[in-house]
Amino acid sequence: MIFQRKIIINMRDISRKISPNYKTIEGQIQDEFEIEKSVFITNIKYVENEEDAIAFIEKIKDNYKDANHNCSAYIINEKPEIKRYSDDGEPQGSAGLPMLSVLEKEELFNLVAVVTRYFGGKKLGKGGLVRAYTKGVSDCLDGKITYRKVFIESKITFDYNLLGIIENFLNEENYIIIEKNFLQNVSIDLYIEESNFENFKKRLIDMTSSNIEIEKLDKIMLYDK
Known part of the structure; x- marks a missing residue:
């Protein structure tokens, strides 16, 4: 599991999505190929909303204004789901x-794709174009392709005598440790998938007989490849 970077979440945006966890890409990617002397240039970009998708399409059209066609498609993870395409x-x-x-077959969201064609x-023929x-x-x-997943950033604080069992538990479950501090008590900052947070909390409370403090610090988005 490879986590590339942290993104602070706007909770209003999350509430509008069909699912907070989804497949997409990070940033912008490009590819180019040639068929029968026609040159095809593909640009695909991660976007947050339909407005960003439309703006990207217009930008690509401006960049390749001498091209014969700038065809596009996008899917936005909102309620209801937004899907648009153009044959240009x-x-x-x-x-x-x-x-x-x-995009549909790969079950991708929040992506806009533009394929530019120089004839x-x-x-x-239609089949060849398809x-x-x-x-x-x-x-x-x-x-x-990568995944964007919602995680809880949490801090747990406990006595030194519980360090062994808690470290074993965290290692077994492959939680993402951010930082450990050894002061009067032990504190560990870590990321837990939002869908697993309540189970994580219950198991720690049970194994420590409630002798642990569990704080929920933030909700964040991480890329998972």
């Missing part, structure tokens, strides 16, 4: 919809 002048159903289908002089735009998104995503 390609035959209907040959570009944006296949791109969206890749090479040879028509690919394959090309599918490839554009699929290849770009290969190896880049």
